[in-house]
Amino acid sequence: MSQRQEIEGKLREFVTTELLGDPNNDELTSSTNLLALGIIDSISMVSLRIFVERTFSLRLPDDVQPDEFSSIARITALIERIQGTQAPSATG
Amino acid sequence: MADEAAAALENAGVKPGDRVGVWLDKSAGAVAAMQGALRLGAAYVPIDPQSPGVRAAAIITDCAMACVVTTPERSARLAETDAADCRRVTLDDSGDELRFNGEPVRTGPEGTSSATPNDLAYILYTSGSTGKPKGVSISHRNALAFVDWAVAFVDARADDRFSNHAPFHFDLSVLDLYAAFSVGACVCIVPEGSAYAPSLLVQFLTGERITIWYSVPSVLVLMMEQGDLLQVEPLPLRHLLFAGEPFPIQYVRTLRGRWPALPMHNLYGPTETNVCTALTVGDIDPERTRPVPIGKATCGDRVWAVTDAGAEAEVGQEGELWVSGPTVMLGYWGHPPQGDRPYPTGDLVRRIDDENFDYVGRRDQMLKVRGHRIEAGEVEACLLAHPGVREAAVVVGGQGLKVKLFAFLVATGEPPGIIALKTHCAARLPRSMIIDAVRWLPQLPRTRNGKVDRLELQQLANQPRE
Numbered sequence: 375m376s377q378r379q380e381i382e383g384k385l386r387e388f389v390t391t392e393l394l395g396d397p398n399n400d401e402l403t404s405s406t407n408l409l410a411l412g413i414i415d416s417i418s419m420v421s422l423r424i425f426v427e428r429t430f431s432l433r434l435p436d437d438v439q440p441d442e443f444s445s446i447a448r449i450t451a452l453i454e455r456i457q458g459t460q461a462p463s464a465t466g
Numbered sequence: 467m468a469d470e471a472a473a474a475l476e477n478a479g480v481k482p483g484d485r486v487g488v489w490l491d492k493s494a495g496a497v498a499a500m501q502g503a504l505r506l507g508a509a510y511v512p513i514d515p516q517s518p519g520v521r522a523a524a525i526i527t528d529c530a531m532a533c534v535v536t537t538p539e540r541s542a543r544l545a546e547t548d549a550a551d552c553r554r555v556t557l558d559d560s561g562d563e564l565r566f567n568g569e570p571v572r573t574g575p576e577g578t579s580s581a582t583p584n585d586l587a588y589i590l591y592t593s594g595s596t597g598k599p600k601g602v603s604i605s606h607r608n609a610l611a612f613v614d615w616a617v618a619f620v621d622a623r624a625d626d627r628f629s630n631h632a633p634f635h636f637d638l639s640v641l642d643l644y645a646a647f648s649v650g651a652c653v654c655i656v657p658e659g660s661a662y663a664p665s666l667l668v669q670f671l672t673g674e675r676i677t678i679w680y681s682v683p684s685v686l687v688l689m690m691e692q693g694d695l696l697q698v699e700p701l702p703l704r705h706l707l708f709a710g711e712p713f714p715i716q717y718v719r720t721l722r723g724r725w726p727a728l729p730m731h732n733l734y735g736p737t738e739t740n741v742c743t744a745l746t747v748g749d750i751d752p753e754r755t756r757p758v759p760i761g762k763a764t765c766g767d768r769v770w771a772v773t774d775a776g777a778e779a780e781v782g783q784e785g786e787l788w789v790s791g792p793t794v795m796l797g798y799w800g801h802p803p804q805g806d807r808p809y810p811t812g813d814l815v816r817r818i819d820d821e822n823f824d825y826v827g828r829r830d831q832m833l834k835v836r837g838h839r840i841e842a843g844e845v846e847a848c849l850l851a852h853p854g855v856r857e858a859a860v861v862v863g864g865q866g867l868k869v870k871l872f873a874f875l876v877a878t879g880e881p882p883g884i885i886a887l888k889t890h891c892a893a894r895l896p897r898s899m900i901i902d903a904v905r906w907l908p909q910l911p912r913t914r915n916g917k918v919d920r921l922e923l924q925q926l927a928n929q930p931r932e
Binding site (some may be wrong): 394395396399401402406410411412413415416417419420423436437439440443449463 | 662688795883897
């Protein structure tokens with residue numbers, strides 16, 4: 375499994391279990407719009423941020439725009455970008 | 467900029483008495499559009515910027531708007547709806563330049579507004595129980611009675627800095643904007659992205675040196691729990707106001723303990739009456755578990771509670787709160803005017819003494835999720851429009867920040883998934899009304915007289931899932 379797939383897998387599990395309350399959900403794709411569907415709102419954003427920071431051992435800047443959390447693919451891209459800047463050696 | 471907006475609207479043919487939609491994210495441009503409409507003697511109608519096109523179109527056609535001020539992108543979305551014929555003034559992406567038919571606007575209109583106190587100033591659309599949004603029509607007199615009261619209540623001054631957290635289609639924003647305008651104070655609009663990051667909200671409060679904050683309690687809870695609000699020193703606030711939902715007492719107690727001298731006020735009132743009661747929080751009884759009271763009548767209004775037997779509630783009794791006075795709306799758009807009739811709020815209250823009331827709950831199916839008013843019927847009507855859904859009942863489960871909109875559904879065949887249903891809702895309803903969770907049942911529980919048993923469903927919603 376590539377690193378990207380691993381990140382997406384962890385995010386998917388969090389979103390289906392914690393945010394959708396539907397662990398067996400098979401409809402969610404990496405491009406499903408989490409903001410437009412109200413899966414992430416101002417409250418669940420807080421728990422998502424905490425999950426991302428703990429799971430991937432990184433610090434999300436306060437001023438990340440909500441749009442960057444709008445899908446699993448975009449959150450993955452955000453994580454990869456921050457991992458690239460905060461821990462350049464921790465790839466592979 | 468408001469003059470430019472007025473000119474653009476005049477170019478677009480807006481006349482006194484017309485309705486002008488404002489379908490924009492919060493910005494100075496959106497405020498200018500609202501002011502521009504008022505300068506022409508027209509009324510404005512803020513539309514939830516997160517509404518899907520079909521809901522915006524339903525509001526535009528419901529009150530027969532003469533014109534909508536919006537973005538080019540949203541304007542294109544309207545072109546695919548029933549409201550395609552409505553004229554549009556667009557605001558470019560920077561939010562700086564107004565255009566009508568793609569042309570920049572040059573001259574401002576002459577003269578001043580011809581509006582009289584009983585003319586319509588704005589319409590705020592709220593969720594409607596029959597599945598259609600309802601337009602609460604507010605006159606200049608209604609708005610002014612509230613604004614004048616608010617200015618006196620917080621002793622607003624030109625050097626005050628008001629926060630604006632609530633969206634413009636939510637009536638909390640009326641205080642922020644117009645109390646500030648009324649005394650020439652500054653109003654600082656909370657940037658869109660900050661609503662999702664409590665630490666940014668706290669930075670906004672300190673960075674903008676906000677002196678008067680007004681929001682729903684949920685936002686304050688989020689700022690306390692996740693944004694280190696309680697660590698702020700010194701706090702720039704002169705007054706802290708909250709409304710829209712009960713504020714759990716433990717948080718009010720914590721705030722009181724942290725800032726004993728800070729005036730904190732619980733304001734109450736549905737959109738139809740704006741704020742009709744208020745309470746300045748004093749010492750809090752350590753034994754108290756209920757939220758702080760909603761207080762006593764404001765704005766020159768009269769409020770009283772009516773018991774099930776139809777009598778005015780005595781001290782200690784519960785009843786529905788009724789309101790009469792200068793802030794009571796003109797009526798719902800397209801419905802008979804309210805006239806001098808008092809407005810029954812649908813809220814149950816308990817009379818504490820001669821003047822003060824405690825909030826108890828709702829009489830009907832109106833739900834509140836973090837201050838957003840949601841009629842179960844509107845969400846249910848939307849769900850029933852899905853071919854896979856035969857019966858639907860929507861209730862709120864959980865408490866405080868954990869509140870969720872639950873749909874209990876009976877399927878026609880193979881049940882659609884949660885994402886499919888959320889997508890269906892998102893195409894028709896504003897974001898705050900999209901269901902959070904679905905439970906499929908073979909049939910809906912019924913009371914003895916055949917109505918859906920919502921109490922039973924609420925209990926089911928509060929049970930952890932097996």
